[in-house]
Amino acid sequence: MTAKTSGFEVQKAMGEWVDAHGIKQAAIARATGIPKHRVHDILRAKSAMKAGELLLICNFIDKKPNDFVEIE
Numbered sequence: 001m002t003a004k005t006s007g008f009e010v011q012k013a014m015g016e017w018v019d020a021h022g023i024k025q026a027a028i029a030r031a032t033g034i035p036k037h038r039v040h041d042i043l044r045a046k047s048a049m050k051a052g053e054l055l056l057i058c059n060f061i062d063k064k065p066n067d068f069v070e071i072e
Contacts, residue, residue: 008045013068014057015043023061032056 018028025043029036034053041047042057058065 007048009070010054010065010068011042011045011049014061014063015045017063017068018043018061021061028057028060031060 018025025039026036028034029039032039032053034042034056038047038053039057042049042053054065058067
């Protein structure tokens, strides 16, 4: 079993999910301590996300990292 999804695809999928559910990037920033501009760059796949950032954001939106990864 391997991940079929790249890191940037995970970020794009997270960004789409966040947008679809009306979650504001500012709320993610406040709750996680990640600067708002950094949250924006992560969810728009403009900058690589660190593992800790992935976990913080997923915890806030009540999702597991694997929810955004396609496994084959």
